[in-house]
Amino acid sequence: MPGELFFDSDIGVVTCVMMFTAHKPHPANKETYFGYYKEDGFVKRKTKGRINAFGKWEGIKAEWMSSYINRKAKVGLSVNKFVSADDEWCAEAYMETDYSKLSKKDFIFTIKKYLYTKELFFEK
Numbered sequence: 001m002p003g004e005l006f007f008d009s010d011i012g013v014v015t016c017v018m019m020f021t022a023h024k025p026h027p028a029n030k031e032t033y034f035g036y037y038k039e040d041g042f043v044k045r046k047t048k049g050r051i052n053a054f055g056k057w058e059g060i061k062a063e064w065m066s067s068y069i070n071r072k073a074k075v076g077l078s079v080n081k082f083v084s085a086d087d088e089w090c091a092e093a094y095m096e097t098d099y100s101k102l103s104k105k106d107f108i109f110t111i112k113k114y115l116y117t118k119e120l121f122f123e124k
Contacts, residue, residue: 034091
């Protein structure tokens with residue numbers, strides 16, 4: 001779920017949605033579908049909350065629904081994995097990283113942030 005879904009909360013809330021069919025065991029030979037639905041196209045606006053300001057939601061929703069209904073694995077969005085009760089049940093544990101969305105600017109910013117943090121907290 002989007003990171004700022006509950007942005008008015010005083011504490012950070014990480015949301016995760018899991019769907020099960022009651023009283024129906026999961027077949028041992030069936031992969032579980034994991035969707036990583038973080039970017040829904042909504043943006044925060046003062047006094048309005050999260051809104052579809054750029055009209056991206058319908059296209060994103062269609063992609064999510066197609067991936068879910070067809071159980072399609074897509075880098076950065078979804079993955080299918082055999083899991084048991086003893087395994088990790090978060091999509092991040094099995095997702096491939098989509099590096100195509102990273103720019104040189106993002107990389108440099110992250111390195112600078114790391115070096116700054118390291119200097120502040122670890123180099124004393």
